[in-house]
Amino acid sequence: xxxxxxxxxxxxxxxxxxxxxxxxxxxxxxxxxxxxxxxxxxxxxxxxxxxxxxxxxxxxxxxxxxxxxxxxxxxxxxxxxxxxxxxxxxxxxxxxxxxxxxxxxxxxxx
Amino acid sequence: xxxxxxxxxxxxxxxxxxxxxxxxxxxxxxxxxxxxxxxxxxxxxxxxxxxxxxxxxxxxxxxxxxxxxxxxxxxxxxxxxxxxxxxxxxxxxxxxxxxxxxxxxxxxxxxxx
Numbered sequence: 001x002x003x004x005x006x007x008x009x010x011x012x013x014x015x016x017x018x019x020x021x022x023x024x025x026x027x028x029x030x031x032x033x034x035x036x037x038x039x040x041x042x043x044x045x046x047x048x049x050x051x052x053x054x055x056x057x058x059x060x061x062x063x064x065x066x067x068x069x070x071x072x073x074x075x076x077x078x079x080x081x082x083x084x085x086x087x088x089x090x091x092x093x094x095x096x097x098x099x100x101x102x103x104x105x106x107x108x109x110x
Numbered sequence: 111x112x113x114x115x116x117x118x119x120x121x122x123x124x125x126x127x128x129x130x131x132x133x134x135x136x137x138x139x140x141x142x143x144x145x146x147x148x149x150x151x152x153x154x155x156x157x158x159x160x161x162x163x164x165x166x167x168x169x170x171x172x173x174x175x176x177x178x179x180x181x182x183x184x185x186x187x188x189x190x191x192x193x194x195x196x197x198x199x200x201x202x203x204x205x206x207x208x209x210x211x212x213x214x215x216x217x218x219x220x221x222x223x
Binding site: 098100 | 119143147150151152153155158168198200202211212213214215216217219
């Protein structure tokens with residue numbers, strides 16, 4: 001079983017819809033990252049969370065440490081939001097390595 | 111604007127060739143990482159480095175080596191390229207224990223024929 005599980009694997013939405021992507025993890029963590037990867041490959045870090053909630057524009061990320069769960073929300077989705085969204089955690093114990101989920105491919109249709 | 115720069119976006123090499131993938135960061139980060147990304151498998155760590163001349167194996171180091179002679183440069187070496195090393199390769203760097211975030215390069219799509 002993977003240490004970081006994302007759902008859904010694939011998501012198709014209509015422009016304007018509210019989108020939620022979920023991430024569950026089974027290990028103790030120091031922090032959790034949400035990453036975005038557009039076609040072409042480059043990865044951009046969207047958020048880093050260790051507790052609570054963060055908001056940037058139309059993106060909102062939340063984390064519940066007790067439940068070992070995080071969500072990424074996109075409000076008023078747009079075709080340019082189409083990308084792969086990846087959840088990654090830094091495990092406790094001093095390691096600087098990220099453990100990645102397999103990603104959620106989001107397609108937003110006009 | 112801080113950057114992690116990978117030398118090539120696309121690369122085609124022949125089986126058996128020695129391949130160098132270069133990564134340079136301008137943020138004075140201690141930590142640098144090489145990942146490969148394959149459909150259905152996600153990102154997997156090949157090697158990482160905490161400091162100059164230091165390297166540690168990740169989850170899939172077989173067939174690869176690395177070099178970090180200067181703090182800003184981390185090179186991934188495929189000693190004898192094989193077709194199963196066809197993949198997207200991503201370099202990343204971070205400061206400290208990653209609490210300050212990671213910065214990724216744009217990726218190199220390597221095809222071995």
